[in-house]
Amino acid sequence: MAEVAEKVNFKVKDYKSDIAPIWCPGCGDFGVVNAIYRSLAELQLPPEDVAIISGIGCSSRLPGYMATYGFNTVHGRILPIATGVKMANPEITVIGAGGDGDGFSIGMGHIPHAVRRNVDMTYIVMDNEIYGLTKGQLSPTAGRGDITKTSIYGSVERPIQPVKFMLGIGATFVARTYAGNPKHMADVITAGINHKGFAFIDAMSSCRTFKGVDQNTYLRENTYYLEDTDHDPTDKAAALEIANDADGLAAGIIYKEEIPSYDELYANVQEKSQQRGVPELKEVLKRYVP
Amino acid sequence: MKSHDLVIGLAGSGGDGVITAGQLLVNAAASEGLHSFMLKSFGPQIRGGESSCRVRMSKNQIFSHGDRVQVLGVFNWNDFKRFRGEMHFTNPLVVVQDSADKTPEEKIPVDTELERITYKIPLGELAKEKAGTALAKNMVMMGALCALFDLPIEGMRNGIMKKFKKKSQEVIDSNLAGFNAGFDYVKENIEKIDDLRFEYTPSEAKVVMEGNEAFAYGALYAGCRFFGGYPITPSSEVMEWMSRELPKYGGTMVQAEDELSAIGLIIGASFAGKKSMTSTSGPGLSLMSEQIGLASIAEIPIVILDVQRGGPSTGIPTKTEQSDLNQALYGTHGDANRVVLAPADVADCFDVALEAFHVAEKYQVPVIVLSDQYIGQRKETFEQTALFGNGHANHQVTQRLLPTEEELKDYKRFRDTETGVSPMTYPGVKGGMYQAAGIEHTELGAPSSDVDVHAKMTEKRFRKDKYISKELNFVRFYGPEDAEVGVVAWGSSKGAVKEAVNRLNEEGYSVRAAVPQVLAPFPQEKFEAWLEPLKKVLVVELSYTAQFYKYLKGFLRFGDRELRSYARSGGAPFDVEEIYEQIKQEFA
Numbered sequence: 001m002a003e004v005a006e007k008v009n010f011k012v013k014d015y016k017s018d019i020a021p022i023w024c025p026g027c028g029d030f031g032v033v034n035a036i037y038r039s040l041a042e043l044q045l046p047p048e049d050v051a052i053i054s055g056i057g058c059s060s061r062l063p064g065y066m067a068t069y070g071f072n073t074v075h076g077r078i079l080p081i082a083t084g085v086k087m088a089n090p091e092i093t094v095i096g097a098g099g100d101g102d103g104f105s106i107g108m109g110h111i112p113h114a115v116r117r118n119v120d121m122t123y124i125v126m127d128n129e130i131y132g133l134t135k136g137q138l139s140p141t142a143g144r145g146d147i148t149k150t151s152i153y154g155s156v157e158r159p160i161q162p163v164k165f166m167l168g169i170g171a172t173f174v175a176r177t178y179a180g181n182p183k184h185m186a187d188v189i190t191a192g193i194n195h196k197g198f199a200f201i202d203a204m205s206s207c208r209t210f211k212g213v214d215q216n217t218y219l220r221e222n223t224y225y226l227e228d229t230d231h232d233p234t235d236k237a238a239a240l241e242i243a244n245d246a247d248g249l250a251a252g253i254i255y256k257e258e259i260p261s262y263d264e265l266y267a268n269v270q271e272k273s274q275q276r277g278v279p280e281l282k283e284v285l286k287r288y289v290p
Numbered sequence: 291m292k293s294h295d296l297v298i299g300l301a302g303s304g305g306d307g308v309i310t311a312g313q314l315l316v317n318a319a320a321s322e323g324l325h326s327f328m329l330k331s332f333g334p335q336i337r338g339g340e341s342s343c344r345v346r347m348s349k350n351q352i353f354s355h356g357d358r359v360q361v362l363g364v365f366n367w368n369d370f371k372r373f374r375g376e377m378h379f380t381n382p383l384v385v386v387q388d389s390a391d392k393t394p395e396e397k398i399p400v401d402t403e404l405e406r407i408t409y410k411i412p413l414g415e416l417a418k419e420k421a422g423t424a425l426a427k428n429m430v431m432m433g434a435l436c437a438l439f440d441l442p443i444e445g446m447r448n449g450i451m452k453k454f455k456k457k458s459q460e461v462i463d464s465n466l467a468g469f470n471a472g473f474d475y476v477k478e479n480i481e482k483i484d485d486l487r488f489e490y491t492p493s494e495a496k497v498v499m500e501g502n503e504a505f506a507y508g509a510l511y512a513g514c515r516f517f518g519g520y521p522i523t524p525s526s527e528v529m530e531w532m533s534r535e536l537p538k539y540g541g542t543m544v545q546a547e548d549e550l551s552a553i554g555l556i557i558g559a560s561f562a563g564k565k566s567m568t569s570t571s572g573p574g575l576s577l578m579s580e581q582i583g584l585a586s587i588a589e590i591p592i593v594i595l596d597v598q599r600g601g602p603s604t605g606i607p608t609k610t611e612q613s614d615l616n617q618a619l620y621g622t623h624g625d626a627n628r629v630v631l632a633p634a635d636v637a638d639c640f641d642v643a644l645e646a647f648h649v650a651e652k653y654q655v656p657v658i659v660l661s662d663q664y665i666g667q668r669k670e671t672f673e674q675t676a677l678f679g680n681g682h683a684n685h686q687v688t689q690r691l692l693p694t695e696e697e698l699k700d701y702k703r704f705r706d707t708e709t710g711v712s713p714m715t716y717p718g719v720k721g722g723m724y725q726a727a728g729i730e731h732t733e734l735g736a737p738s739s740d741v742d743v744h745a746k747m748t749e750k751r752f753r754k755d756k757y758i759s760k761e762l763n764f765v766r767f768y769g770p771e772d773a774e775v776g777v778v779a780w781g782s783s784k785g786a787v788k789e790a791v792n793r794l795n796e797e798g799y800s801v802r803a804a805v806p807q808v809l810a811p812f813p814q815e816k817f818e819a820w821l822e823p824l825k826k827v828l829v830v831e832l833s834y835t836a837q838f839y840k841y842l843k844g845f846l847r848f849g850d851r852e853l854r855s856y857a858r859s860g861g862a863p864f865d866v867e868e869i870y871e872q873i874k875q876e877f878a
Contacts, residue, residue, distance in 0.1 A: 084558020290317035
């Protein structure tokens, strides 16, 4: 990133690929990809230093629309693959982008581990509470009573609440933002990328096709902004209270704490391992000659 | 009787130090230039419980563990019971046991048909008296064995000093005192009535390694700098080795939360430009299956080591089998190219690791290496010169093909080339940005569901096979070229097959064997040339369902040759005698 000194001045278009999104008109994911372009331009990150890793789902088509490095992987494995990228090359800015099903259903098992390692990456979950790509089945974040193609009598399951869950497992950066406000979303993403550690962003995104316009209306009308309040993001108790708030959807940085990231700590491991000298590779054989 | 090839079995409870004693024996043999093998076997207990080991040492080169134990060292007959089924003995059998063990003659769990020559040594008593602790029982046993059978005594003493070097002088002295006590006791009190004496002349010390160590070492040497894995028997030693060694060389070891994550980690790391691998066993490979397809379609180089164990499901985690072949060859949905390699012994694990990384990186393919518990966890000696620049291994350390400046101007990550291999960038390379994808894609990496694109890109990925096969087609051949009986085996079965074929050749039977190191893409031409003079072919493997036999039958042109399969479920590796008898049937 030191080369930024040559003043290339990256613009939004420098992060945009030639491929037109397959998303339906009115899809919230347009707002998310635009916010990512904006954020990267604001941070002036050279596109070659950014890797966006996605899984499977409507939202996971996102890397295709980026002119950075990208990897559209398989369902549910964003976090292991993104962790591999970051740990292999800590200089790279790693962003995970996927949907609620990819993250909180099939990929759920990986989340607590990425969080406890505090992998330095930003994980954006585009949550529309529905399976869009497979055309309208029940999502793990869908509300009880939701009627979908696989819950035609109304869902009897309680939803996963992403923000509450992330706070509960000790995430060091938890934020929520709304796709209908790309400026706010870009600011939150920028803060996430700047956070040295695992940044979780709950990107409330609506699905026009399977949830109708009402979903977006609901999000717009019920979202309130934490910068308009006196919320202190370092206050965990206050953060939990926000997460439990049934009356409104708080957008902004809900919680943030600074602890060393995985790659920083692993650098110490490397240093420690080398303290007593490092033999040449061919010399290692001698250890096995009794 | 002077012996140049001795097999010693040891059995006791965890606290008896059976494994330590076995390791000392192997090290002592190796330090005096002998060839040696050591197999370990444990009861199901996590700690303590019964343990046994079998050490073979020989003046001449050996390829297997030795079918029959000639000398059995028993700390406690009760603990021996568990291993009764897995140890076969010579007749007569020499037994060295603790005189404190009062098991009545009729209760001794050894075939009564066998003539037994027994020496009773007060192991525990001598240990307490001379070494100051009953823990030194194993040293007393070693001393006694050395005195009785002329084992490498200097090697033993040096080994004891080396082993406890990091502890206090007191510990070294105590262990040596135990060893000497056993040795002296035999010299002063035992009248030797068997005639077994080990005879050898010392030569240059040999390397002692386990297959799992050899593979990890080979991988590190090949430039592997990222390891993601999940502990599983019998492969965890690879991960432990990497955890200790990788960070020294600037590499990274991540212990994943499961095998889905393990393979994801290495795919991510390899995408980011690092040579990456994981190690696992059958159940882990099952969980990784889906992402083997991802590495195939996204053309990401990765190496997966499967140290096979008895299956299916949990099966027998601590014992060997060759039954993951189908899973390695075919596991994952869709048409997914991959390379499958199989090391045949411990030193070969090093070579195969180098080859695996060479081919993964050069051709941007997933490589699955099928080792097994028999190779992975046994100790085996080899010459110090065996690993570097000597032998068949492709010792070039290969780097990935990067695009040229010119190619970067109009970069297509999946450019359709003659060999199917397209120059590959990684994050951080300016102008090389692309999207890797599990979804079918164009040469540019753009998602596509066009049938023509799918057909073209699938063919491109499989086109690599032809070029891989041109340079990676090593097959071990044994026996006379004009033989009419042929034996085919793969992986760790090589040892017993080679010894059996050698023995039969010495006895005048004209038989030859072939052991391919590359299982996919299979070296068909080479193999069919080998088949040419044969009238009968026997395929041997440790797989109840004869996976290898069926695989070969699917595409090899056997013509009207008589084909027979000898396939049994694993647990115990093949004995030489077993294969010998099977081959002999072909001459009936």
